[in-house]
Amino acid sequence: MDAVAPDLVTFGETMLRLSPPRGSRLETTETLRFSTAGAESNVAIAASRLGAESTWLSKLPDSALGRRVVTDLRRHGVTPEVVWTDQHRQGTYYLEHDSAPRGTAVIYDRNDAAVATATPGELPTEPIENASYYYTSGITPALSDQLRETTQALLKTAQSAGTTTVFDLNYRTKLWDPEEARRVLEPLFSHIDVLVVAARDARTVLGLDGDASAIATALADEHGFETVLVTRGDEGVVALSDGRVSEQGAFETETFDPIGTGDAFVGGYLAARIRGDELASALEQGAATAALKRTLDGDLAVVTQEEVDAVREQSSSGISR
C-alpha cells in the first residue's frame, strides 16, 4: 500500500483500558470492561469515522495484547502501521469513573511500553510525508527520552514534507511536572502549525495569563502558529487563525463517560478541515463530535457523520451555548 496518501497520520501510544462497572471498585470488582485508548488513536478513529483516510503509527509488543490494539483501530477504519517487537510491554490504564464528590481515578500502568522505545529510524515515515495532516500530542514526549527525540524528528519530517502538523499539548500531571513539560515541549513549537491547548494547561505549563483569547494571541505571536485552538471544557473553544479570533460553544450533553472528549473534538475538527470545511464549520463539527463522545462508554467517538450533522442542526436552532 506504499502509494496511498492518507489524509491524516497520527503517532503515539494506545493503551488497554480496564474499568470496573459503574459504582464498583477495582478493589472488589469481579469484572472489568476492556477497551483501547490513546489520544493519538482516539483522534485517528474520530477522523476516520468522519471520512478521513487515517493512519496510526506506533510500536507494539507482538502479543495478543498488541494485536488487540490493532484490531480496535482497524474496526473503525484506521490503518495501523506498527513496528512489532518481542520486547517491552503493552501499556494499560485502570479507570474508575468519577461520581461527585469522588473524582475520576486513573492508574497508569504504561512504564516500559514498547512505544516508548520507538526510534525515528524504525518507524515508516512515508505515510507522514504523504499525508495532509500529521498529529501527535504532548503525551508522547512525556513517555520517554527516546520519544522526545522521536517526536521532534517526526514533526520535522512532516514539516519538511509540507504536511500540516497538529499538536495537542495534553499535559498529564501523572507523567511529568509543568517545568519539565515546558522545557521539552516549547522546543517543538517551531515545527507545529496547529496548536491545541487547554486554557488550564496554557496557564500551568506555559505560564500564560488572561482569558482563552489572550492565551491564543500570546501563543500565536510568540511561536508563529498558523492556528491556535484554546479549549475551555464545557465553555467551548477559542480559535485564533490568520489573526482572527472566533469562538465555538460546547453542546450540552448527558455525560456517560467524559474520557476522550478532547480527542473527539480534534478528530472531528481535522476531518472537517481535511474535507475542506472553513474554520468555523470545523470547530462546530469538533464540538459536535466531542458532545457525542461524552454520551458513549470508552475513549472512542463511535459516531457517524449523520449523527454529528444532527447535533449541529440542533445547534443552529440555538441549543448550543
Next chain:
Amino acid sequence: MDAVAPDLVTFGETMLRLSPPRGSRLETTETLRFSTAGAESNVAIAASRLGAESTWLSKLPDSALGRRVVTDLRRHGVTPEVVWTDQHRQGTYYLEHDSAPRGTAVIYDRNDAAVATATPGELPTEPIENASYYYTSGITPALSDQLRETTQALLKTAQSAGTTTVFDLNYRTKLWDPEEARRVLEPLFSHIDVLVVAARDARTVLGLDGDASAIATALADEHGFETVLVTRGDEGVVALSDGRVSEQGAFETETFDPIGTGDAFVGGYLAARIRGDELASALEQGAATAALKRTLDGDLAVVTQEEVDAVREQSSSGISR
C-alpha cells in the same frame, strides 16, 4: 375458554426488541438485551397488571421467536389469541437509547411480519365481541394494505357488538408520511369511541391548529368521538369527554427508558375505566402508570396497583404538575 368475556382486547404487532447496553453501540456491542414490545401488547400488559382481564390478538410465525412474544405476554397475565403461521417473519426492532445531544436511534426490521398478513377471517372475533373495550393503534394499519382492511373490519366488529373502541393515532414517521396516514386513518374515525392522539401528531397528520384543548374540541366536533385524549409529553394530557375539557399533569420522573410511556398511559387509563373509575381518576391512573414506566427498562409497565396508587398519593400532596 370460549365463554370468557375479557375486559379488554387489543390487536396489533408485537416485536422483539434488541438493545445494546447504555453507552454502547450496535456497531460494536457484544451483547444485546432482548425483550418484546408493541403498542397493543404494551397496553394489554399495563391494563392486565392493573386488574383488567386482557386478551391480545395477533398472528405470529410458528417458531421460538413467535413463542417468545406469547411467553412475555402471558407472564403479565394477558391471554394471547394467536394465529400461527409457517410463513413470514417475526418483526424486530433495534434500539439505542438517547443521551443528549444524541437522539434515540430506532431501526425497525418489521417488513413481512406475519401479522401484516392477518385477515379479518382468520382472526377470532369472539373475544372482541364479548369484550368491554377494544384497542388498536395507528401503527397497525401502517404495516400493510391487508392490515388497513383488517383494522377497519375489526373496529366495525367491535362497534356492532357494542364494544367501546379505543384508538391511539400513534403516528410513526418511519412507517409512512402524514398525508398517507391521514388518508388511511380518517375513514376509521367513524368506528372509534375514544381517540388518543399526541398534540404533535394531530398537527402533523390531521392538520389541526391550536392548543390541546382546541384540538380535542375540533376532533370531537368533527368526528363525534365520545372521548378525546390529547397527550402532550411531559405536559400531561387534555381530555374532552361529554363536552367537558379536563387536564391531567404528568408526574415528574427520573427517566430510565421512555419507550412505551404513551402505551402505559393508555393501559393505566383503560384499567381504571374498566373497573368503573371516573374520567379524572382514570386519567390520573394513566399518568401515574406512565410515570412508573419511565423508570423501567423495556417497553413494558411492569408495575403494581400498589405502586400506581403510591404515585397518585404523592400527587395529591402536590408533586404532580
Next chain:
Amino acid sequence: MDAVAPDLVTFGETMLRLSPPRGSRLETTETLRFSTAGAESNVAIAASRLGAESTWLSKLPDSALGRRVVTDLRRHGVTPEVVWTDQHRQGTYYLEHDSAPRGTAVIYDRNDAAVATATPGELPTEPIENASYYYTSGITPALSDQLRETTQALLKTAQSAGTTTVFDLNYRTKLWDPEEARRVLEPLFSHIDVLVVAARDARTVLGLDGDASAIATALADEHGFETVLVTRGDEGVVALSDGRVSEQGAFETETFDPIGTGDAFVGGYLAARIRGDELASALEQGAATAALKRTLDGDLAVVTQEEVDAVREQSSSGISR
C-alpha cells in the same frame, strides 16, 4: 488473638442483599447482584477502612451463606467474632432501587435469623471490654425479644468496662411501630454515651419537637448523653457535645446508591474520633465518608482515607453546604 484490644466493636445482624439490575424488577429479572449489608457491619467496615481496628460480633448459620458474610467483612479488614450455629437462617433482603416517582422497594427476609437467638452468654464479651468504642443500633433489639435482652446486656458490659457506647436509633417501620420502639429503646439510653438519631426518628419514635438543635438539647438534657448527633439527610448533621452545638453540612453527591449512607457517616465519624480528631473534624470526616458511599453500589463505604481527605479539601474550598 485474645490480647488484642480493638478500637471498635460492633454487634448486630448482617444480611445478604439481593438486587436486580437498574430498571429491572424482581418479578422478571434473570440476575441479581449479591452482596452483604447490615448497619453494624457497615459501620465496622467504614471505620476499618479508615484506620480503626474493628471487630464485628454476631451469630451466623454454619453454611456458605454465613461464611459469605464473614468473607465480606474480612476483606475490608474487620475481624469477625462469630458464634456459629446449625440452626436458624441467614437473613436476606431484596432491594429495588428507587427512581422517582417510584420509591425504594425493600423486602426483608430476616425472620428467624441466627443472630436473633444470640444470648449474652454465648457471645465473646472480651473484645467489647477491651475496645475503645462499642456500637450497635436500634435495628438489633427490633429483631427479637432475645436481642432486646442481649442488646441491653452488651451495652451494660461495655459501660462497666469503660468502653464508650455509641447507639444509632435507626428506626425501621418494617420491623416495629413507634410505640414499641420507644418502649424498648428508651430503657437503653442510660447505658449510652453517644446517641445518633435521625431528626425524623426523634420526632416519630421519641415524640420530640423542634429543629435538630432542639432535639439534641432535649435528648442530652433528659438522658445525659455525652454526645448527640442528629442527622437530617442532605441537610447534614447537628451535634451537641459538652453542651455545645455544632453543625456539619452534607456534601453534594451524584447518588448511585443511597443505602448505607448513615452507617458510612457513623463509621467515618468513629474512625476519626478513634485516632483523636476533634468533634468538628470527625463530623466532617463522617460527612465525607457518607458522601462517597452514595457514589458506590452496595451498602458498603469502600473508600480510602485519601479519598475522604480529598472530599474534605474540596469542602474547605466551599463546596460543602
Next chain:
Amino acid sequence: MDAVAPDLVTFGETMLRLSPPRGSRLETTETLRFSTAGAESNVAIAASRLGAESTWLSKLPDSALGRRVVTDLRRHGVTPEVVWTDQHRQGTYYLEHDSAPRGTAVIYDRNDAAVATATPGELPTEPIENASYYYTSGITPALSDQLRETTQALLKTAQSAGTTTVFDLNYRTKLWDPEEARRVLEPLFSHIDVLVVAARDARTVLGLDGDASAIATALADEHGFETVLVTRGDEGVVALSDGRVSEQGAFETETFDPIGTGDAFVGGYLAARIRGDELASALEQGAATAALKRTLDGDLAVVTQEEVDAVREQSSSGISR
C-alpha cells in the same frame, strides 16, 4: 374461569432459586442467576408446554417475590390458583452446581414458607375435582404438619371426584429422615393411583429390596396402585401397570443442569397420558422430556413437542438404551 376443567392440577411449593455462575461460589460471587423451581410447578410447566391445560395450586406471600413465582408459571402457560397472604415467607434455595468430585450443594431456605400454612379449606378444590389428573409430591407433606393434613385432604378430594392421583415420593434428606417420611407417606398410598418413586428412595424410605421390577411389584401388590413408575437415574424407568412390567431407557445427554430431571419426566409422561398415549409412548415422552431438561439451565423443561418428538425419533433409530 369457573367452568374450565384443567387436564392437570398440581399442588406444592415453588421456591426462588439462586445460583452463582459456573465455577463460582456463594462465598464470593457478585452475581446470582434468579429463577423459580419446585417439583409441582416443574411438572405443571413441562406438561403445559406439551399440550396439557395445567393449573398450579399454592399459597404465596403477597409481594414481588410471590408474584415472581406466578409470573414464571404463567409464561409457560400454567394457570396459577394462588391464596395470597401477608404473612410468612417466600421459600428460596441456593444452588451450586456439582462438578466432580465436588457434589451439588443445595441450601434450602424454605422454613416458614407461606405454603406451609395452606389449609384444605382456603385452597380452591374445584380445579382438582374437575381435572383429569392431580399431582403432588412427597416434598409437600415434608414441609409442615399442616401440609401433611392438607396433602391428605386434597388427595381424598381428588379421589372422591374420580380424578387420577399421581404422587412422586421425592424423598429429600434435608427435610426429614426415612422413618418419619415412611410414617407420613404410607398412609397416603391408599389415595394414590399412580406412584412415582426412585428405586433408591424405595429402598431407603420404604425398606424395599430387589431390583426396580421387584420394587414395583411389591408396591403394587401391597398398596394396589394402578401404576408404579420406578426411576433409576440414567438407567431409565421401570413401569408396572395392569400387572405388566415394561422398561424405558434414559436418553444419553450432555448434561448442563440435572436439577428437575425427574419432574420433567413426570410432566412429559402425564402430558402424553392426558392426550391418550399408551403407557409405552408416555414413558418414552417422559424420558425424552427429561433428557432435554438436562441440557437446559434451571429446573424447568422449557421444551417443545417438536423437540421431544425429535429426541424420540432418534431413539427409534437406536440411540436410546
Next chain:
Amino acid sequence: MDAVAPDLVTFGETMLRLSPPRGSRLETTETLRFSTAGAESNVAIAASRLGAESTWLSKLPDSALGRRVVTDLRRHGVTPEVVWTDQHRQGTYYLEHDSAPRGTAVIYDRNDAAVATATPGELPTEPIENASYYYTSGITPALSDQLRETTQALLKTAQSAGTTTVFDLNYRTKLWDPEEARRVLEPLFSHIDVLVVAARDARTVLGLDGDASAIATALADEHGFETVLVTRGDEGVVALSDGRVSEQGAFETETFDPIGTGDAFVGGYLAARIRGDELASALEQGAATAALKRTLDGDLAVVTQEEVDAVREQSSSGISR
C-alpha cells in the same frame, strides 16, 4: 486503493448472529450475544488472519446494522467493498447451540436481505480480476434469483481474468431442496477450479455414491475441477488434485462452538495455498484452523499463524487421526 491486488476476494452474505447464553432459550432469555457470520466473510477472515490480503464484496443496508458487519470484517484485516443501499434488510440468524440430544436450532431471518438484490453491474469487479483467488459458496445463489445470476457472472469474471475460482457447495436445507440446488449449482461447475463439498451434500444434492474418494473422482472426472476437496466432518477431508488422492484427518477438539468449522478449513487452506504451500501442507493448515475454530465462540476463526502451527506440530507427534 484501486491498484491493490488482493490475494483473495470473496462474495456473499454476512448476517448478524443472535444467540442466548448456553443452557438458555430464545423463548425466555434476557440477553443475546451479538456477532457476525457468513460463509464468505468467515473464509475471508480466516485467510486474512493467516496472512492473505483479503477483500469481501457485498451489498448492505446503510444503517448501524450494515456498518456492524463492516466493522467486524475490518477488525480482522479484511477489506470490505460494499454497495450501500437504503432499501432492504440486514439478514440475521438466531442460534441455540446443540446439547445432545437437543440439536442446534437455527432460525434464519434473511429474507429480503440487501445482498439478495446485488447485481453484477453494481458490484466492483476489479478486485476479483486482480485477485489470485475468488471464493463464493452455494449459499449465495440460494438466496435469490438475482444472486443466481450474479454468482454466475462473477465466477465468469474471475475465470476470464485468470483468477482461481473456489466454490464451497454448502447445501442448506432451510434455503432450498436438493433438486433445486442441483439445478442451480451444476451449471456453475464449469466456471469453478476448486470445489469444496461435504460428502453428505455430494450424496444428497449431486446424487453421488461411494466414499469420499469415489465422490472426488467422479466430480473431477465429470466437471474437470482442478481440485476437489470432500469434507467428512470429524473424519477429515479427502483431496483430489492433479489426479492424485490425498487425505487429511481432523484434529480432535473440545468443541465450544462448531458453527463455522468448514469455513475455517477453507480459509486456512486458501491462506496456505496463497503463500505457496503444497496441497498437503494446505490441507493440514485447513484442518488445524478448523480445529481451533471449534474452541471459539462465534462463527469466526480468531486465530493466529502461531496457534495454527502449534496444532500442526502436535499433529506430527501423532495427535491427528
Next chain:
Amino acid sequence: MDAVAPDLVTFGETMLRLSPPRGSRLETTETLRFSTAGAESNVAIAASRLGAESTWLSKLPDSALGRRVVTDLRRHGVTPEVVWTDQHRQGTYYLEHDSAPRGTAVIYDRNDAAVATATPGELPTEPIENASYYYTSGITPALSDQLRETTQALLKTAQSAGTTTVFDLNYRTKLWDPEEARRVLEPLFSHIDVLVVAARDARTVLGLDGDASAIATALADEHGFETVLVTRGDEGVVALSDGRVSEQGAFETETFDPIGTGDAFVGGYLAARIRGDELASALEQGAATAALKRTLDGDLAVVTQEEVDAVREQSSSGISR
C-alpha cells in the same frame, strides 16, 4: 499483633489475573474476569481455609491495585504483611483458558513488580521466625536478582529459627531457562526441609532421570531433604519421607480451570501437617484440595474442610486412583 505465631508464612508475588470469557479472545473481548493469583498466596489461602493461621509477606504498590491483592487475601482469612511502596508496578497476567487443541495462553505482565525490589531488611521477619512452616516457590527468585538474595535470606532466617521450610520448585519457562534456574535454585536446597517438585521440572531443570520415586530418592540423597514430594499431574504424587516412599493418586475431576492445582495441593498438604496429620493423610488432603480447585474458576481453592473430607471419603470407596 506482634505476639501472634502463625502456622504458616509464605512469601512471593501475587498478580492480578485478567481473563476473557470462555471461547472469547483477548483480541476481541469486551469484558475480562478480574481476580488475584500467585503461588505463595494460593498456598496461603488454601491452607487458611483449611484451618491454618496463615500470613502472606510481600511488597505492593500503594494503589487500588495493590489493595485489591490484600483484599482478596483477607477474605480467605490470610493475614497480609505488606511493605507498601509508591514505586514500581503491580504485576498482572492475562489468561486464555486452553481448549484442545488450543493450549492455555498466558501473558505475564509482571516486569518491574514492586515485590521484585523487596529486600530482606524491609520485610518483617518476625512472622517467619514464629511460624511452624515457611513456604516460598521457585517463581520468586526468578523474578529479579534482588529476589534471589531475598529468597535465600528469608530461607536462612526460617532455618535458623527452626521453622520448617517448604519450597516448590515451580519452574516457569516464561521467566528463565533451565540452566539459569538450576544455577540459582540448587544453592537454596541446603536451607530447605520439604521440596515439592514436578517430575517434569526435576528432569528439565535438575537433570534427573527415572520415575518419580527415583527422582525423590536422588534428591533426598543428594540434598538431605526431610521430605520430597514429586508431583506427576493427573498421576498423583510420590512422597519420600524418612526414607520411605509412598504414593497418593489424583482424584478424577471435571476440570473447569486447572490453574492453581499444584498450589492447592501444597496448601491442603500443609494444613493437614500443621494440624498434626500423618504424611499419608496430608497427601490425601492435598490431592482432594487440588481436585476441588480444578472445579473452580480462578487460581484459588475456595473450598471448605467439609468438602475436602467428602472427596476423601469417596476416595476410600475406591474412586481415587
